[in-house]
Amino acid sequence: MKSNTIFATLTLFFATGLAAAPTASSPSEKTGGETTIYATGRNAFSFSAANLTDEERTRFVIGNSFFKRNWVEAPASTKVRDGLGPHFITRSCGGCHVQDGRGAPPDIAKGEQPIALLLRLSVPVVGEHGGVVPDPVYGDQFDNFAVQQVRPEGKAIISYQDIKGRFADGTSYTLLQPRYAFKDLGYGPMAKDVMVSPRIAPQLIGVGLLEAIPEAEILVNAARQKARSDAIKGMPNRVWDEYAKKMMLGRYGWKANVASIAHQTGGAFNGDIGITSSLFPNEACTPQQTDCLAAPRGGHGQAAEIDDKTLGDVVFYQATLAPPARRAANDPRVLRGQKLFEQAQCAACHRPSYVTAQSPNPGLSSTALNGQTIWPYTDLLLHDMGEGLADGRPDFAASGRQWKTPPLWGIGLIPDVNGHNCLLHDGRARGVLEAVLWHGGEAEASRQRVLEMKQREREDLVKFVESL
Numbered sequence: 001m002k003s004n005t006i007f008a009t010l011t012l013f014f015a016t017g018l019a020a021a022p023t024a025s026s027p028s029e030k031t032g033g034e035t036t037i038y039a040t041g042r043n044a045f046s047f048s049a050a051n052l053t054d055e056e057r058t059r060f061v062i063g064n065s066f067f068k069r070n071w072v073e074a075p076a077s078t079k080v081r082d083g084l085g086p087h088f089i090t091r092s093c094g095g096c097h098v099q100d101g102r103g104a105p106p107d108i109a110k111g112e113q114p115i116a117l118l119l120r121l122s123v124p125v126v127g128e129h130g131g132v133v134p135d136p137v138y139g140d141q142f143d144n145f146a147v148q149q150v151r152p153e154g155k156a157i158i159s160y161q162d163i164k165g166r167f168a169d170g171t172s173y174t175l176l177q178p179r180y181a182f183k184d185l186g187y188g189p190m191a192k193d194v195m196v197s198p199r200i201a202p203q204l205i206g207v208g209l210l211e212a213i214p215e216a217e218i219l220v221n222a223a224r225q226k227a228r229s230d231a232i233k234g235m236p237n238r239v240w241d242e243y244a245k246k247m248m249l250g251r252y253g254w255k256a257n258v259a260s261i262a263h264q265t266g267g268a269f270n271g272d273i274g275i276t277s278s279l280f281p282n283e284a285c286t287p288q289q290t291d292c293l294a295a296p297r298g299g300h301g302q303a304a305e306i307d308d309k310t311l312g313d314v315v316f317y318q319a320t321l322a323p324p325a326r327r328a329a330n331d332p333r334v335l336r337g338q339k340l341f342e343q344a345q346c347a348a349c350h351r352p353s354y355v356t357a358q359s360p361n362p363g364l365s366s367t368a369l370n371g372q373t374i375w376p377y378t379d380l381l382l383h384d385m386g387e388g389l390a391d392g393r394p395d396f397a398a399s400g401r402q403w404k405t406p407p408l409w410g411i412g413l414i415p416d417v418n419g420h421n422c423l424l425h426d427g428r429a430r431g432v433l434e435a436v437l438w439h440g441g442e443a444e445a446s447r448q449r450v451l452e453m454k455q456r457e458r459e460d461l462v463k464f465v466e467s468l
């Protein structure tokens, strides 16, 4: 009996490869602490936190269904899912966050229109609460689809230009620089000085844990970087939150332009799918879009097309999506890559670890995310990443050259889940190495360090990042 127990323990040890207690130099395999799930493959981003109660799991399943299933045009016989549009990009959250994962830019060779690549629009004026001022005719994002009887806003044209370079060892590489334009505009020209910010739909694992990182820890990141003698100087974004009705530290979006999952969810239902809610009660139609304003509303006479309870379930669902455990964490090449990651100062921005506090999300009513040691590899700060990545479009405190350090957890599973490896804010990079080669500005020294690496070192660095 006793030997059986030992055998079982050993089997578990080898099956899961449980690592020793984490230290700064030895990241835990349990990326999300006790929430971590062990999964690879197509569903790796779609599991609930391992430590939810049965009741919470039921709520997760309900939220999941409203995240994944399609909304339909009003008026429809369904009482709970009509109200799509009038303008929209796709019919469900899952239409962009495919499998809760990373969206891809359109395949331009096949003439596809962007779906998961959102094009944010604004004009160069500072708006209420220091936020953006939308294009007067097209609003704050380009919606390339519409319900019947309403004109779509138009089509996006995307093209790529080759940028060639060489590593110090002579190996050449090619990067793709995207360009964006519009055609077939449904409501006449955009503002002459319109600014366009392309943003790909990121994977949603662990977003609830990111919300539970104490604000003080993120400010410590900025203070530590300020004291550095090199160029790395991150700063927090401060943004308006519609739920808290105050300015808050931004955590979500490629420019940390949103503070809470709740605001992001209400905003996405409204802007991307055309579903109104109590705090986003108006369809995203501008005064010039009279057909959009006149189109039938969904919700069967209710003030909002999605009710607060359902919206809360969708927020709960995302907040409890678990980060998958690391793979191959003790592979010698991964361990060498980890050293290179530290030497190249990647960890200065991609901060490995935090201990979460209590989640501030008022609708969460779960303790699953509290007090977890997590390994997201981000400082949640904005950095000037140089001209090559700049979109030229400020967003609250973020300048046209700044981007938020994205978390790296789960990044190696994007090909499993989504069948592609399109990285960076607009999906231009084909894999981790290209993403690093686009780093400039504050991260220029890191890029130089990678350019000097031998091929084997570059591969080890990538292996480490892909193990996260």
Ligand code: HEC
Residues within 6 Å of the ligand: 067, 089, 090, 092, 093, 094, 095, 096, 097, 115, 116, 117, 118, 199, 200, 201, 202, 203, 204, 207, 251, 252, 253, 254, 255, 257, 261, 264, 265, 268, 269, 272, 273, 314, 318
């Ligand atoms: C048209 C594509 C699209 C649809 C549909 C969409 N999203 Fe997103 N989502 C994005 C993009 C693009 C971003 C990044 C936005 C930014 O940087 O401003 C994003 C960001 C997010 C984030 C923040 C993730 C992070 O770590 O920064 C959450 C949470 C989210 N979306 C939830 C939702 C929910 C819930 C829905 C459905 C109501 C939804 N999204 C529908 C494209 C989409």
Ligand code: HEC
Residues within 6 Å of the ligand: 232, 233, 254, 341, 344, 345, 346, 347, 348, 349, 350, 383, 385, 389, 403, 404, 405, 406, 407, 408, 411, 422, 423, 424, 425, 426, 432, 435, 436, 439, 442, 443, 446, 447, 450, 461, 465
């Ligand atoms: C100065 C801060 C900083 C440093 C240093 C830095 N990064 Fe980044 N990293 C960022 C930011 C900001 C982005 C997002 C840029 C964008 O999307 O345009 C990013 C994006 C990435 C991405 C793409 C992530 C995704 O989800 O698409 C990878 C991979 C990455 N970094 C790896 C590294 C590695 C490896 C190093 C070290 C060689 C490094 N970074 C150094 C700030 C930094």
